Amino acid sequence: MAKHVWIRKKGECYFLSVLNMEKKVIEAIGISKSFHDPITVKVLTDVSFAIHAGEFVSVVGKSGCGKSTLLYILSTMDTSYEGELLLDGVSMKNKKDAELARVRNEKIGFVFQFHYLLNEFNNLHNVMLPGLKYEKLTPKEVEHHAYEKLKILGIEKEALKYPNQLSGGQKQRVAIARALINDPLIIMGDEPTGNLDKKNSDVVFHIFKELAEEYQQSLLIVTHDLDFAANTQRTITMEDGRIQKGPTNNLTA
Amino acid sequence: MKINLITRISVALLTARLKQTIIAAFGVTFSITMFITLLSFMAGLNDLLDNLILNRTPHIRLYNEILPSPIQPINRSTAYPGAYHFVKHIKPKNELPEIRNSEAIIKALENDPNVRGVAPKNTVAVFYNVGAINLTGVINGIDVDAENRLFIFQDYVVEGKTQDLKNTPNSIILGIGVAKKMLVRIGDNIQITTSDGTRFPLKVVGFFQSGIEELDKVQSYATLATTQKILGKPVSYVTDIQIKLHDITLAPALARRYHTRFGTEAIDIQTANAQFETGSSVRTLISYAVGITLLIVAGFGIYNILNMMIYEKMDSIAILKATGFSGKDVNAIFITIALTIGLVGGALGLIFGLGLSALIGEIPFDTPSLPTVKTYPISYNPKFYIIGAVFSIITTYLAGYFPSKKASRVDPVDIIRGK
Numbered sequence: 170m171a172k173h174v175w176i177r178k179k180g181e182c183y184f185l186s187v188l189n190m191e192k193k194v195i196e197a198i199g200i201s202k203s204f205h206d207p208i209t210v211k212v213l214t215d216v217s218f219a220i221h222a223g224e225f226v227s228v229v230g231k232s233g234c235g236k237s238t239l240l241y242i243l244s245t246m247d248t249s250y251e252g253e254l255l256l257d258g259v260s261m262k263n264k265k266d267a268e269l270a271r272v273r274n275e276k277i278g279f280v281f282q283f284h285y286l287l288n289e290f291n292n293l294h295n296v297m298l299p300g301l302k303y304e305k306l307t308p309k310e311v312e313h314h315a316y317e318k319l320k321i322l323g324i325e326k327e328a329l330k331y332p333n334q335l336s337g338g339q340k341q342r343v344a345i346a347r348a349l350i351n352d353p354l355i356i357m358g359d360e361p362t363g364n365l366d367k368k369n370s371d372v373v374f375h376i377f378k379e380l381a382e383e384y385q386q387s388l389l390i391v392t393h394d395l396d397f398a399a400n401t402q403r404t405i406t407m408e409d410g411r412i413q414k415g416p417t418n419n420l421t422a
Numbered sequence: 423m424k425i426n427l428i429t430r431i432s433v434a435l436l437t438a439r440l441k442q443t444i445i446a447a448f449g450v451t452f453s454i455t456m457f458i459t460l461l462s463f464m465a466g467l468n469d470l471l472d473n474l475i476l477n478r479t480p481h482i483r484l485y486n487e488i489l490p491s492p493i494q495p496i497n498r499s500t501a502y503p504g505a506y507h508f509v510k511h512i513k514p515k516n517e518l519p520e521i522r523n524s525e526a527i528i529k530a531l532e533n534d535p536n537v538r539g540v541a542p543k544n545t546v547a548v549f550y551n552v553g554a555i556n557l558t559g560v561i562n563g564i565d566v567d568a569e570n571r572l573f574i575f576q577d578y579v580v581e582g583k584t585q586d587l588k589n590t591p592n593s594i595i596l597g598i599g600v601a602k603k604m605l606v607r608i609g610d611n612i613q614i615t616t617s618d619g620t621r622f623p624l625k626v627v628g629f630f631q632s633g634i635e636e637l638d639k640v641q642s643y644a645t646l647a648t649t650q651k652i653l654g655k656p657v658s659y660v661t662d663i664q665i666k667l668h669d670i671t672l673a674p675a676l677a678r679r680y681h682t683r684f685g686t687e688a689i690d691i692q693t694a695n696a697q698f699e700t701g702s703s704v705r706t707l708i709s710y711a712v713g714i715t716l717l718i719v720a721g722f723g724i725y726n727i728l729n730m731m732i733y734e735k736m737d738s739i740a741i742l743k744a745t746g747f748s749g750k751d752v753n754a755i756f757i758t759i760a761l762t763i764g765l766v767g768g769a770l771g772l773i774f775g776l777g778l779s780a781l782i783g784e785i786p787f788d789t790p791s792l793p794t795v796k797t798y799p800i801s802y803n804p805k806f807y808i809i810g811a812v813f814s815i816i817t818t819y820l821a822g823y824f825p826s827k828k829a830s831r832v833d834p835v836d837i838i839r840g841k
């Protein structure tokens with residue numbers, strides 16, 4: 170999948186592995202975080218990495234090593250950390266609550282272990298809500314868009330049902346459609362297949378894969394499933410709040 | 423579009439908890455209904471009691487007090503300047519409390535733009551002769567038309583017609599209390615005696631009931647001409663000039679002015695009836711206090727339902743925030759819920775309040791002391807409805823304020839981590 174490009178500069182030749190574009194959609198620079206309740210525990214130490222547009226990256230690590238904590242910081246929901254977070258080249262430091270909400274709305278799609286669908290709305294409207302909030306498109310267009318996302322995930326037939334009328338795997342797919350509605354810069358997932366059986370996990374994995382390959386969607390997925398991780402383009406391994414050094418590119422990709 | 427989205431989410435949350443929502447709204451409805459009914463009824467009662475006095479009382483009354491001569495002979499002596507004089511012997515002159523130059527005063531008052539109307543009056547102290555017994559009483563000599571116009575005299579004449587007083591010479595409308603004691607009917611003749619012993623026959627043409635029993639046992643009405651005849655006085659003889667103003671609040675100031683201008687005593691209604699003002703304002707205060715207490719209780723109902731809703735909808739709040747709704751949006755959603763409950767509950771409350779007070783206004787209320795009142799008095803003052811509406815919105819807003827604030831501060835990370 171990675172394109173290999175030769176660049177000629179001052180007579181020297183560099184071999185670069187470039188992914189679609191040089192553009193970094195998200196970049197963490199020396200992010201650290203401690204909890205102070207009840208005693209100070211350092212959960213993240215000097216985490217630095219970047220994800221390029223179109224990359225499908227997985228994060229693995231032992232339970233309690235700080236994966237979720239990192240993801241909450243990257244998604245701008247958690248703002249108490251040291252270091253620098255750049256989203257689309259823009260620093261997220263010193264942004265107001267409403268501005269961060271806007272960033273989450275426009276640039277980040279989040280998929281959790283739990284689906285978090287609103288039972289008061291049907292699946293279509295659940296998918297539409299962040300799109301309506303964005304206000305870039307008219308409600309009619311948002312609806313059309315939502316149908317397309319549901320189609321990608323193969324559940325357009327369930328659009329007018331309510332979340333409690335769906336299976337666990339179907340709910341998770343609606344949640345992924347919701348994450349896609351505003352064509353985000355990056356999709357983040359915190360064990361999105363954690364609640365699913367093997368079959369449904371595979372379905373979700375293939376959806377992610379398809380999103381990455383066909384739609385050049387950047388993805389950052391935390392997982393415990395090593396098979397899952399091995400099938401992504403790159404795996405970041407964490408241990409005790411640090412990123413482990415070593416090769417990260419998965420050759421099988 | 424954004425407002426629309428916020429309302430859609432609010433409505434979805436509301437309908438998901440329809441039962442509790444209805445109960446909370448019903449709390450507001452109940453309190454506004456009671457608030458409106460209570461105030462309408464109290465105000466109706468106040469108006470009734472006030473009118474009992476106000477309708478029958480001139481805004482300013484000009485009269486002469488029988489007073490001893492202010493300059494006693496001893497004052498003319500210069501022997502002891504600054505000393506206190508014990509010697510007083512010039513008693514009041516033998517004169518009736520006539521307003522001198524009454525015709526000119528009445529004319530001047532009728533041309534005064536502040537004055538709505540003037541009704542001259544005489545009062546004659548008399549004895550009603552009942553067989554061997556004499557009952558003390560007072561006959562008011564009135565200008566029938568002016569009295570009807572300014573003091574709705576006709577409403578208080580429970581039998582007979584006021585016009586008969588004008589058209590029948592030497593006629594009288596007896597106080598109902600007097601009439602009962604004298605066992606007379608309309609068309610009967612009675613005898614009265616004045617304080618100087620003159621006897622005079624009068625024909626009964628009607629009965630009068632003021633609602634104040636003590637008054638009805640004493641007072642009767644005749645025309646000015648009749649009383650002047652009884653007293654043997656000329657047509658200019660008037661002891662009281664009753665004035666109604668366009669604006670009652672000017673009464674004290676104008677009373678002072680007339681006092682100096684016409685050289686008579688002048689008393690304004692506010693001074694004469696201070697206790698009634700106090701009574702009404704205390705009653706009004708109590709109604710407001712009860713009404714507002716009810717609203718506050720309803721406010722706690724809304725506060726509770728919102729807190730419960732927020733507790734139940736933590737997940738929804740978390741995901742809304744995770745997908746880009748700001749704290750402000752979440753706040754707006756819950757304030758909208760609170761205000762919807764308040765507006766719907768309040769609007770129904772206003773309608774039910776109107777209905778209930780109208781219903782009370784239909785209940786028969788017969789009391790012999792209030793001849794003009796047939797049903798419970800209700801005041802349909804739009805002021806109460808405006809206050810009710812404003813208060814229902816304010817209390818629901820306040821009740822929604824803190825829960826909404828709490829919802830807007832929900833940290834999605836806490837909720838998501840908790841799963």
Ligand SMILES: Nc1ncnc2c1ncn2[C@@H]1O[C@H](COP(=O)(O)OP(=O)(O)OP(=O)(O)O)[C@@H](O)[C@H]1O
Nearest residue numbers: 204205206210212231232233234235236237238239
């Ligand atoms: N609110 C908190 N207060 C104190 N410590 C916390 C808090 N939240 C998380 N931690 C600690 O931070 C560390 C990292 O937690 P985190 O949820 O990021 O782990 P994780 O890698 O996602 O684990 P898992 O794979 O089990 O989900 C843990 O040791 C946890 O105990």
Ligand SMILES: [Mg+2]
Nearest residue numbers: 236237238359
């Ligand atoms: Mg985790």
